[in-house]
Amino acid sequence: MNEDELSPNGRAVEVYLDLLRIRMPEEDYELLHTVVDPVLRAIDEQGPATVDFPLDAAQAQGVPQEIRDEAALVIATAVTGRLDNELVVLDIDETGPVRVVTDAATASDPARLTEIADYIRDRHRETEELRQIAEVSDLPTDF
Secondary structure: OOOOOOOOOOHHHHHHHHHHHHHOOHHHHHHHHHHHHHHHHHHHHHOHHHOOOOOOHHHHOOOOHHHHHHHHHHHHHHHHOOOOEEEEEEEEOOOEEEEEEEEHHHHOOHHHHHHHHHHHHHHHHHHHHHHHHHHHOOOOOOO
């Protein structure tokens, strides 16, 4: 097994969190845990396929972007069991910057990043179309 592909049984998360504990100020590390602990518990209890991972505005309110980025990487490590995840920021005209966690090979491949950005643009357009239909139909538009 490649050292970047430790089994997703939590060992990779433990290793990653240990590295962060060494690297981060104690207050930041504790704040990181308040963000990731509920998600990690849900993954342990329900498995990654049934857990919704977005760090919503209420949960992330007051949490610096650097901590949110690390939280996304910790969660990705828990899901994939890999330590080579990277966070990339894609500039999408319609939405502004979008943060995406992906593997190292994809993060370094401009063609793949363009495909991901195109997919995000398409999804955004579809969501906006659905939102307009819902609005005209007097249905909730906060989906």
